[in-house]
Amino acid sequence: MxxxxxxxxxPLLVSAESPRLVPDxxxxxxxxxxxxTGAELLLFGAILYPGxxxxxxxxxxxxVVKGPAEPVLIRQKRKIAGMWxxxxxxxxxxxxxxxxxxxxxxxxxxxxxxxxxxYELGIENLQLSPASGGNPAEDRRxxxxxxxxxxxGGYYSETDRGVEISEGVLYxxxxxxxxxxxxxxxxxxxxxxxxxxxxAAATRDIEIDKSGxxxxxxxxxxxxxxxxxxxxxxxxxxLGWAASVGFRRFRE
Amino acid sequence: MDLYLPIAGLSVNILVIIGLxxxxxxxxxxxxxxxxxxxxxxxxxYGIPPAVAVASSAPQITGASVSGVLAHASRDGVDYQMGAxxxxxxxxxxxxxxFLFRVLQDAGQIxxxxxxxxxxxxxxxxxxxxxxxxxxxxxxxxxxxxxxTGKRHHPLITMLPFRWRFYRSGLYISPLAPFLLxxxxxxxTVLMxxxxxxxxxxAMIYILGMSARVVVGTSLFQILFVTAATTMVHALTxxxxxxxxxxxxxxxxxxxxxxxxxxxxxxxxxxxxLALAFIVLVVxxxxxxxxTWRPPEIFTVEAL
Numbered sequence: 001m002x003x004x005x006x007x008x009x010x011p012l013l014v015s016a017e018s019p020r021l022v023p024d025x026x027x028x029x030x031x032x033x034x035x036x037t038g039a040e041l042l043l044f045g046a047i048l049y050p051g052x053x054x055x056x057x058x059x060x061x062x063x064v065v066k067g068p069a070e071p072v073l074i075r076q077k078r079k080i081a082g083m084w085x086x087x088x089x090x091x092x093x094x095x096x097x098x099x100x101x102x103x104x105x106x107x108x109x110x111x112x113x114x115x116x117x118x119y120e121l122g123i124e125n126l127q128l129s130p131a132s133g134g135n136p137a138e139d140r141r142x143x144x145x146x147x148x149x150x151x152x153g154g155y156y157s158e159t160d161r162g163v164e165i166s167e168g169v170l171y172x173x174x175x176x177x178x179x180x181x182x183x184x185x186x187x188x189x190x191x192x193x194x195x196x197x198x199x200a201a202a203t204r205d206i207e208i209d210k211s212g213x214x215x216x217x218x219x220x221x222x223x224x225x226x227x228x229x230x231x232x233x234x235x236x237x238x239l240g241w242a243a244s245v246g247f248r249r250f251r252e
Numbered sequence: 253m254d255l256y257l258p259i260a261g262l263s264v265n266i267l268v269i270i271g272l273x274x275x276x277x278x279x280x281x282x283x284x285x286x287x288x289x290x291x292x293x294x295x296x297x298y299g300i301p302p303a304v305a306v307a308s309s310a311p312q313i314t315g316a317s318v319s320g321v322l323a324h325a326s327r328d329g330v331d332y333q334m335g336a337x338x339x340x341x342x343x344x345x346x347x348x349x350x351f352l353f354r355v356l357q358d359a360g361q362i363x364x365x366x367x368x369x370x371x372x373x374x375x376x377x378x379x380x381x382x383x384x385x386x387x388x389x390x391x392x393x394x395x396x397x398x399x400x401t402g403k404r405h406h407p408l409i410t411m412l413p414f415r416w417r418f419y420r421s422g423l424y425i426s427p428l429a430p431f432l433l434x435x436x437x438x439x440x441t442v443l444m445x446x447x448x449x450x451x452x453x454x455a456m457i458y459i460l461g462m463s464a465r466v467v468v469g470t471s472l473f474q475i476l477f478v479t480a481a482t483t484m485v486h487a488l489t490x491x492x493x494x495x496x497x498x499x500x501x502x503x504x505x506x507x508x509x510x511x512x513x514x515x516x517x518x519x520x521x522x523x524x525x526l527a528l529a530f531i532v533l534v535v536x537x538x539x540x541x542x543x544t545w546r547p548p549e550i551f552t553v554e555a556l
Binding site: 032035072077084142146150229231232235236242244 | 319502
C-alpha cells in the first residue's frame with residue numbers, strides 16, 4: 001500500500017524536487033571598440049538541490065552560447081572548363097551566426113540522441129532549416145560544407161570537458177568570442193543533464209554591440225550614405241594634398 | 253597593434269595595412285598608376301571581405317593620384333578637355349558597373365568574372381609592356397637610335413563621327429573614342445577596384461595617339477574623378493566603404509607615393525616599365541593559378 005502511494009506520488013515528487021539552475025555570465029554586454037580582438041565570456045552558476053538533497057554525482061552541465069540566426073545562401077564551387085566556378089547553391093533559413101558548446105563531459109556521452117536534437121546540443125544537431133526543398137542528400141552536403149566553414153572560421157565550436165563542476169554544485173565554463181563575430185543579441189543557455197536527459201535549463205541574454213567610434217562609423221554608413229561617401233572622398237583628397245604639400249616643404 | 257575595422261567587421265594589424273598602402277604608394281609614385289590592381293588582391297589575401305576591399309580601395313586610389321595630378325597640372329601636363337570627356341564616360345561607366353556588380357553578385361559569379369578580367373587584362377598589358385620595354389632596351393644596347401613611334405592613332409578611331417580638336421593632346425578626333433575608353437575604365441573601377449591607369453595609359457598612347465606630355469597627367473586626372481565617383485556609388489549602393497581601412501591605406505600610400513616619385517626620377521623609364529610589367533605578370537599568373545587550382549574553400553557563405 002505504501003509502495004503504491006509512493007509510486008503514484010513519484011512524478012510529483014520528482015518535479016518538486018528537481019534541481020534548479022542559477023546561472024550568470026561575466027558580461028551581459030560586450031562592446032566592440034577600436035581595440036577589440038575578441039572577448040572571453042565566463043559562464044558560471046550554481047545547481048540548487050531543494051530540500052538539502054545531496055548533489056548528484058552523475059549530473060552534468062552543458063552551456064551553449066548562440067548568436068543571432070540569419071538566413072544564408074551557400075554556394076558550391078565546381079570545376080567547369082578548367083576553372084573553379086560557383087555552380088550549385090542552397091538556402092538555409094536560420095543559421096546561427098555563432099554557436100559554442102561546452103560540456104562537462106563529451107556531449108555525445110551525456111545526452112541521448114533525441115534530447116540532443118530537441119535542445120540543439122552539438123553542432124551536428126543544429127536545425128538550419130534548408131529552404132530549397134530539394135532532396136535531403138543535397139541539403140546534407142551543403143549543411144556539411146556550411147558547418148565545416150563555420151567551424152574553421154571559429155564561429156562554431158564544441159569543447160568537451162569545457163565545464164568544470166566543483167563539489168557537484170558550482171560550475172563554470174569559459175567561452176572565447178572571436179573578433180569577427182557579428183553584432184546582435186546572443187543567448188547563453190545552461191543545461192543540467194542527468195541520465196541522458198535535460199532536467200533543468202536556464203537562459204541569460206548577452207548583447208554584443210559596436211560602441212564609440214565604431215558604432216558611429218557603422219551608423220553613418222547606413223543612415224547617411226551620401227555624407228559618408230562624401231567624407232571618404234574629402235578624406236582621400238585631403239590626405240593626398242597634405243602629403244604632396246608636406247613633402248614639397250620638406251624638400252625645399 | 254590591432255585595430256577593429258567597423259565595416260569589415262574584423263580587427264587587423266595597423267602596421268600591415270599601412271605597410272601595404274606604403275608599398276602600393278611607392279609603386280604608384282614610381283609608375284604613375286593608382287596601384288589598385290595590387291591593393292585589392294592583397295587585401296583579399298589578408299582576409300578582408302572582397303566587397304569591402306573593392307569599395308575601400310577606390311578612395312585610396314583617389315588619394316594616391318592627388319599629388320600626381322597637382323604635379324602634372326603645375327607643368328601643363330593635363331588636357332582638361334580630354335579629361336572631361338574621359339570623366340563623363342567614366343561616371344556613366346561606374347553607374348553601369350554598379351548595376352553589373354549587383355547582377356553578377358546575385359548570380360554568384362562576381363568573383364569568377366573579376367578574376368578572369370584580372371587575368372586577361374593584366375596578362376595582356378604585362379606581355380605588351382614587357383615586349384615594348386625590352387625592345388627599347390635591346391635597341392639601346394645595340395647602339396641604335398630609338399625607333400620613331402608612329403604618333404598616329406588607331407585607324408578605327410578615324411572612322412568615328414563628330415570630330416573635336418584636343419589642342420593639348422595634339423589630336424583632331426571624335427570625342428566618342430575617349431568617351432568609350434572612359435566608360436570601360438569606369439566599369440572596371442567598380443568591378444575590380446582598380447583605377448584603370450594600367451589600361452588607360454597604353455590606350456591613350458597606342459590607340460588614341462595622344463601626345464606623351466599629357467598622357468600621365470590626364471590619365472591621373474580621370475582616375476581621380478572616376479574613383480571619387482566610384483566611392484560615392486559604393487557608399488550609396490553596397491555601403492561597404494570602410495573609412496578606417498581607407499584612412500590607414502591612405503596614410504601609407506600618400507607617403508609611399510612621394511618616395512616613389514622621387515625614386516622614379518633616378519631610374520631609366522625602360523627599366524621602370526620592365527619592372528612594372530614583371531609585377532603585373534606575377535599578379536596575373538597568381539590569379540590564373542587561383543582560378544584553375546582547387547580552391548581552399550569549395551563552399552562560400554553569403555548572408556541574405
